[in-house]
Amino acid sequence: MKTRAEGPVPWKSSSGKGNEPALQGIWSGTISFSLVAIPVQLAKAVEPGRVSFRMLHSKDYSPLARRMFCPEEETTVPPDEIIRGYEIGPDKYIVITDEELESVSPERSRTIEIVEFIDMKEVDPVYYDHPYYLVPSKGGEKAYQLLVEVMRRTDKAGLAKFVMGEREYLVAVKSTEGVLALITLHYIAEILPYEGISPKDRKIDAEEKNRIKKSIKNMMADFSPEKYADGRRKKIMDLLKKKAKEKAPVEAPQVEEEEGEGPADLVAALKASMRKVKKR
Amino acid sequence: MSMAGGAIWKGNIFFGDTNLPVKLHTAIREERIQFHLLHRRDHVKLRQQMICTFDKKPVPVEAQVKGFEVEEGKYIIIDPEELEQAAPESSRMIEVHEFVTTGQIDPVFLDRVYYLEPDFHVKGYNALVGVLKEMEIEGICTWTMRKRSYLGALQASGTILRLNTLRYADEVISAKSLELRNIPLSEKELNIGSDLINQLTGPFQPQKFENEHEKKLRHLIDRKARGEKIAVLVPRRLKPTASDKLLQALEASLKHVA
Numbered sequence: 001m002k003t004r005a006e007g008p009v010p011w012k013s014s015s016g017k018g019n020e021p022a023l024q025g026i027w028s029g030t031i032s033f034s035l036v037a038i039p040v041q042l043a044k045a046v047e048p049g050r051v052s053f054r055m056l057h058s059k060d061y062s063p064l065a066r067r068m069f070c071p072e073e074e075t076t077v078p079p080d081e082i083i084r085g086y087e088i089g090p091d092k093y094i095v096i097t098d099e100e101l102e103s104v105s106p107e108r109s110r111t112i113e114i115v116e117f118i119d120m121k122e123v124d125p126v127y128y129d130h131p132y133y134l135v136p137s138k139g140g141e142k143a144y145q146l147l148v149e150v151m152r153r154t155d156k157a158g159l160a161k162f163v164m165g166e167r168e169y170l171v172a173v174k175s176t177e178g179v180l181a182l183i184t185l186h187y188i189a190e191i192l193p194y195e196g197i198s199p200k201d202r203k204i205d206a207e208e209k210n211r212i213k214k215s216i217k218n219m220m221a222d223f224s225p226e227k228y229a230d231g232r233r234k235k236i237m238d239l240l241k242k243k244a245k246e247k248a249p250v251e252a253p254q255v256e257e258e259e260g261e262g263p264a265d266l267v268a269a270l271k272a273s274m275r276k277v278k279k280r
Numbered sequence: 281m282s283m284a285g286g287a288i289w290k291g292n293i294f295f296g297d298t299n300l301p302v303k304l305h306t307a308i309r310e311e312r313i314q315f316h317l318l319h320r321r322d323h324v325k326l327r328q329q330m331i332c333t334f335d336k337k338p339v340p341v342e343a344q345v346k347g348f349e350v351e352e353g354k355y356i357i358i359d360p361e362e363l364e365q366a367a368p369e370s371s372r373m374i375e376v377h378e379f380v381t382t383g384q385i386d387p388v389f390l391d392r393v394y395y396l397e398p399d400f401h402v403k404g405y406n407a408l409v410g411v412l413k414e415m416e417i418e419g420i421c422t423w424t425m426r427k428r429s430y431l432g433a434l435q436a437s438g439t440i441l442r443l444n445t446l447r448y449a450d451e452v453i454s455a456k457s458l459e460l461r462n463i464p465l466s467e468k469e470l471n472i473g474s475d476l477i478n479q480l481t482g483p484f485q486p487q488k489f490e491n492e493h494e495k496k497l498r499h500l501i502d503r504k505a506r507g508e509k510i511a512v513l514v515p516r517r518l519k520p521t522a523s524d525k526l527l528q529a530l531e532a533s534l535k536h537v538a
């Protein structure tokens with residue numbers, strides 16, 4: 001599952017504690033529909049549910065931090081010294097700056113423009129990629145709430161495209177429990193056809209169907225996800241509790257200057273550097 | 281167009297007296313431009329490295345241990361063998377626990393879709409597709425794959441069955457936790473807003489949307505490879521609609537689309 005779960009969402013990290021970006025500030029810009037523009041920020045809607053461990057140095061149990069490292073100079077590289085390169089040959093790169101990247105689709109880099117509204121029921125779940133929330137920035141609260149409320153009343157969702165980092169996302173924006181949820185969608189070209197695996201014989205046997213219906217009849221329920229917990233996570237938590245009772249925890253030496261968590265991954269590093277560039 | 285990839289896992293759908301052998305296939309393939317991170321000065325390709333926060337030096341894998349922080353700076357060390365023991369027992373069973381009406385699961389729970397190919401028992405497979413479609417339901421199931429426990433929804437789509445993995449309840453951040461303020465809106469604003477949305481509503485046509493950006497990005501790389509100078513364009517930033525101008529903007533919008 002790793003390939004996709006961690007691939008398409010550049011700011012989503014999975015490297016454990018402290019490496020997640022802050023709730024807000026993944027992206028900020030404007031969401032618009034027709035002549036209404038609302039300043040918003042993107043926020044996480046899901047948190048990977050693994051028990052979060054911290055990597056430590058076996059020597060003295062100092063916490064480790066993930067950093068970008070230059071193998072040539074054997075030093076860690078701060079975000080403002082990191083650039084993005086496209087490989088055209090062994091060790092040959094075309095350098096693309098953040099400004100150039102934003103120039104590719106400047107109209108979509110800071111604006112989520114809803115081009116049309118749809119009925120979410122028409123969207124096959126196979127299109128869903130990753131969910132987020134949008135929260136209003138200062139001054140946008142009223143227009144934000146209007147969009148939340150009218151999408152709830154009409155039971156419609158907005159469709160838009162916007163660009164973040166290297167990617168352009170097709171997204172659905174819907175109203176959920178008083179907030180705007182943004183769900184990135186797959187492009188149709190990314191969805192594989194299933195013809196090759198579908199059975200050639202498509203006859204549906206009535207008797208077989210009735211037999212199945214009979215067993216389903218007593219199995220109807222309302223979806224309640226709380227009922228299902230991750231078995232592995234529970235086992236790990238039990239193990240940790242047991243270990244905590246048996247043995248005192250180890251202690252890391254004090255670090256004078258709190259360095260803070262480093263960028264979680266390549267793209268998080270770039271995001272950090274992009275933010276820096278923007279501030280200048 | 282490429283076909284669904286090879287089978288990645290085999291299991292049995294199980295409920296009541298139904299036991300259907302199936303093979304899982306991925307349903308999504310994403311191909312996109314890959315960038316590397318380089319050192320600005322000399323364009324050396326960077327790599328990620330774990331650095332000790334105390335002596336600031338890189339730490340090799342052999343000297344890394346996993347700790348669970350019980351309080352600040354205090355850890356319980358856990359070794360890989362112990363973690364291995366916590367892995368769920370391997371099983372081939374996709375156990376359906378209950379069925380829910382289609383559309384009841386909030387999209388925030390939906391994760392990844394797998395196509396299911398029948399392994400032998402086609403009669404039962406086709407019948408289950410028929411039942412799920414007819415009753416407009418999906419099955420909530422759990423299974424263990426590659427040492428991980430999964431929660432999923434068994435769905436019918438077209439002529440096939442699919443498994444849509446679901447996020448666990450405690451992985452979803454509740455909308456309420458955002459604690460947004462409630463701002464009063466006038467009925468007039470809400471009515472015009474609703475009219476506007478209805479005017480702008482159309483059918484969902486995914487084929488209309490292409491990743492144009494990817495093509496433009498490739499073009500940019502080609503131009504840079506040829507040594508062309510790239511004009512930097514400033515991203516458009518829209519002026520936010522002020523609260524006291526909202527009604528006016530909505531009225532103008534409605535006129536605009538009419």
